[in-house]
Amino acid sequence: MLRVLEINQLEDLSHVRCNWQRLWDSTPSATFFQTLEWLQIYWKHFGEGKQLRVLLVLDDHRLVGVVPLVVVHESTRLGRVRVLTYPLSDWGTHFGVLAEDPKATLCRALQHINNTPRNWDLMDLRWLDENDLERSTTFDAMSDAGFSPNPGVWKETALIDFEGTWEDYLRSRSPKLRAEVRRKLKKFDATGRIQLQRYRPLGKEANDCDPRWDLYRTATQIAERSWQGHSTTGTTISHRNIRSYIKDCHVAATQLGMLDLAILYLEERPIGFCYNYTFKGQVFGLRRGDTPEAREHGLGTLLTAMLIRDSFDRGDTTLDMGPGSFEAKRRWMTRIATVGRMTHYPLNAPRAQILRLKHWWQSRLDRKSGRLRTALEGKATS
Structure with a gap:
């Protein structure tokens, strides 16, 4: 009993x-x-x-x-x-x-x-x-x-299911988004001007638990330069009210092998980030942001596209993009x-x-x- x-x-x-x-x-x-x-x-x-x-x-x-x-x-x-x-x-x-x-x-x-x-x-x-x-x-x-x-x-909440291949997924998007992504990948990715660094440590048990505070600081600096730097909600990764909570979670997620941090570089300058947690093939997007320079070049779209493409390559199963802002997420998500x-x-x-x-x-x-x-x-x- x-x-x-x-x-x-x-x-x-x-x-x-x-x-x-x-x-x-x-x-x-x-x-x-x-x-x-x-x-x-x-x-x-x-x-x-x-x-x-x-x-x-x-x-x-x-x-x-x-x-x-x-x-x-x-x-x-x-x-x-x-x-x-x-x-x-x-x-x-x-x-x-x-x-x-x-x-x-x-x-x-x-x-x-x-x-x-x-x-x-x-x-x-x-x-x-x-x-x-x-x-x-x-x-x-x-x-x-x-x-x-x-x-x-x-x-x-908006979800992306990683079924099939990246090309299958891209073909399922609107013609406008598909053309935009392919054009920008050709313009930036193929020439080596842009790079996505994605850090996903295996955890303490695998002796792979470096918190990479350099990448964490880069993400918070980008957040401060993005709209998040002016947010008054107190829930962005750069906000002083929750900064210590996010840092403690960062250490724990690293040791558990559940951290997923991506930084986008344009000619070696960090211009965007996605801060996620990962578990059993599922990715949860906690926060993301980009700099005014990224928005000027329209690279927010490319950051999302390269993250999704990389998740297909890694064999992830889903990306939870979180609730709200569905108009911005609608062209990417596969379901709500x-x-x-x-x-x-x-x-x-x-x-x-x-x-x-x-x-x-x-x-x-x-x-x-x-x-x-x-x-x-x-x-x-x-």
Whole structure:
């Protein structure tokens, strides 16, 4: 029989590091953000005011699943609401449990949540990938644990699937983009005036974990010269509010063999960068930028094209370009993927019930626009 051990202090997780990694390795869609290393960095920089609830699911004494949860305080028009959710905070697009049997693991973890004092007003499991939605993993687990899951859309993200060859992909693009890419590659790439340096270390276990701070500094300098240097969101890699977080992640990703950093040079001058994380053939684009000189020559297009071409050569499977700015990404992406959410609104939490009405209305709009997958139709509770 499965049992749950709840951990509320991050330092108490140190003894499960090897088993956490074992479960990460056995979870097909696991990302950098589901590593224990990332959780430690996240908690160091953003843990203040939050409560950690990491649920370790054991079969006898063997760890068979990890469900990292956090209680965060979020501001709404109704006031502050305590939300029980995953600890991703939109740094990535997907999150979930690490487990040999994800549905059984999540169900047992949520039974534990249901049987313990409630320190949250709203359960909102966000950042669910399309496999989770199609297989009803979270929906069924929440239902079996005694909750009432309400499916919805958290975000949408632009994806490129690396199927076939680079030439196959290029032929699938619009005639205008195809002609532009080929013309610029001929003008710059073939003459040697432009080069793409892509750094992807194998990690500590392979004795290949040089952080290459020279490349990192180059990327941040380009970011400061791009639109990101004037951004006020505080989420660009050059922004002082998150600089230390990004640097800690840089070290961790390098040691784990999950860093993917590309710099574009024009006649040996760095003019563009793509800062990514990579895992099991999947690439997640965290940030990118280019200099005014690159924009003057229209080399932003070439940076994207050369990165995609290189991913085909490396045998990558997907590139997640992230949510938003779909007009700029539309000519590159092969599809838009739904990032889902499953929400439970306790009956004895008045603010949660009002939010339920708001989310219900939004889900109706999502269905009307086609954003909510057909597979979820009929599963929303009234």
